[in-house]
Amino acid sequence: MTAVVRILLRRIALLVPLLLGIVLFVFLVMRFSDADPASAFFQGANPTPGQLHEFRERNGLLDPLPLRYVHFVGDLLHGDLGTSALTRAPVADQVGTALPLTLQLTFLGLALAVVLALAGGVTAAVYRDRLPDQVIRVVSLVGVAAPGFWLALLMIQYLAVDRGWFPTGGYVNPADSLTGWLRTMALPAFALSLPVAAQLTRIVRTSVVEELDKDYVRTAIGNGLPPRVVVGRNVLRNALVNPLTVLGLRVGYLLGGAVVIETIFSLPGMGKLMIDAVQNGDPAVVQGVVLTTATGFVVVNLVIDILYLLVNPRLRAA
Numbered sequence: 235m236t237a238v239v240r241i242l243l244r245r246i247a248l249l250v251p252l253l254l255g256i257v258l259f260v261f262l263v264m265r266f267s268d269a270d271p272a273s274a275f276f277q278g279a280n281p282t283p284g285q286l287h288e289f290r291e292r293n294g295l296l297d298p299l300p301l302r303y304v305h306f307v308g309d310l311l312h313g314d315l316g317t318s319a320l321t322r323a324p325v326a327d328q329v330g331t332a333l334p335l336t337l338q339l340t341f342l343g344l345a346l347a348v349v350l351a352l353a354g355g356v357t358a359a360v361y362r363d364r365l366p367d368q369v370i371r372v373v374s375l376v377g378v379a380a381p382g383f384w385l386a387l388l389m390i391q392y393l394a395v396d397r398g399w400f401p402t403g404g405y406v407n408p409a410d411s412l413t414g415w416l417r418t419m420a421l422p423a424f425a426l427s428l429p430v431a432a433q434l435t436r437i438v439r440t441s442v443v444e445e446l447d448k449d450y451v452r453t454a455i456g457n458g459l460p461p462r463v464v465v466g467r468n469v470l471r472n473a474l475v476n477p478l479t480v481l482g483l484r485v486g487y488l489l490g491g492a493v494v495i496e497t498i499f500s501l502p503g504m505g506k507l508m509i510d511a512v513q514n515g516d517p518a519v520v521q522g523v524v525l526t527t528a529t530g531f532v533v534v535n536l537v538i539d540i541l542y543l544l545v546n547p548r549l550r551a552a
Contacts, residue, residue, distance in 0.1 A: 245539050249532060254307075256528045261306055264521050265299065315525070316518035318511075325522035328507060333526065335405060335503035339496065340488050342419055343426035347484075350431035351477065355438025356470065362443060370435065377432025382491050386425035386498045393421065403500035422499045426491050430484045437480050441473035482538035486531050 281289075297305075309316070315325035358370040394402040400421050406414030446469060496505030504523050511519035 242540065245536055249536065252532060253529065256532070257307060257310065257525065258303070260521060260524050260528070261303055264517055265302070310525075315522035318516055318519050320514055320516050325518050328519060329504070329522050329526050332502060332504045332507040332523075335501055336489075336492050336496065336505065338408075339419065339422055339426065339492050339501065339503060340485075342423040343430070343488055343492075344481075344485065346423055346427035347431040347434060347488075348481070350427070351434030351438050352470075354431070354435040355477075356442055356465065358435070358439040359442035359446060360465065362446075367439075370439070374432040374435040377428050378436070380429065380432075382425050382429050383494050383498060385428055386421070386495055389421045389425055390498070403498075405501050418499075418501075422495045422501060425498075426488060426495050429491075430481075430487060433484065434477055434480060437477045438473065441476045442469060445469040445473045478538055478541055482535045485534045485538075489527050489531055 313326055315329060317323070318325055318328060321328070354370045354374065358367040361367045389400075390402050394400045400417055404418055406418050408415035442465075446465075492503065493505030493508055495501075496503040497509055500506075504527065508520060508523045510516075511523065
């Protein structure tokens with residue numbers, strides 16, 4: 235247990251410089267972009283040059299860049315993501331309102347991707363080179379090639395518009411109606427998860443096939459253990475390391491893909507917040523959404539590292 239704690243502490247310690255690097259990168263990108271908080275604040279009001287200068291001076295926009303970065307990091311440590319130039323509301327409040335929906339969509343898509351990948355990958359490996367394997371490989375290949383937004387549009391057309399099984403968009407809070415929430419989140423979650431599930435299915439199949447060819451599997455089956463027990467208890471556990479690696483990387487796709495999917499299905503999450511901020515020229519909101527998303531990606535990868543330790547004891551020994 236001491237070794238596990240030591241590994242986790244080392245992983246957590248590495249997060250500090252990584253997060254500082256992310257903050258620095260986002261800060262520099264936003265400062266050297268064309269987005270101007272002063273222009274966004276006075277949008278449509280035809281301000282004078284004196285008013286623009288006064289706003290920039292009052293908000294520290296004329297300070298030297300290193301000083302502005304120090305103030306920026308200090309505000310972040312206090313949970314201050316800045317203030318929207320358009321709504322005059324704290325960005326943290328806007329992110330706090332939109333983030334729960336994006337997390338719901340991301341983790342629902344993640345859960346669907348894992349379930350579909352495990353079911354398809356294990357089935358394809360067990361029935362290697364037979365009809366189920368061939369069908370699953372073709373379907374997964376199509377899924378890898380199909381963009382999520384294209385799948386979303388097809389689902390809206392055939393399942394929502396033509397048949398009316400699901401709404402074309404909108405969001406229902408699960409506290410108000412669990413059934414309504416499931417109906418509004420089903421299509422977005424499937425559209426988000428299917429490309430990831432297709433890629434993971436191929437990796438799960440390859441990993442399980444490699445494990446099935448090892449001597450311990452033949453020995454266990456030869457000693458009378460049912461194949462399903464060997465696969466479920468030993469093979470699957472050892473074969474999950476490679477899929478977990480890919481899953482950690484694909485979480486970034488899920489978070490980024492949620493931006494597009496939320497826009498298509500009119501979901502009031504981080505994606506819609508980001509698109510609206512970009513269109514309206516609100517740099518503080520764009521900055522807050524990017525920082526929150528990047529931090530979430532880093533934290534999820536830490537969780538994946540912990541799962542490595544749980545799944546593969548050899549990593550703990552190493």
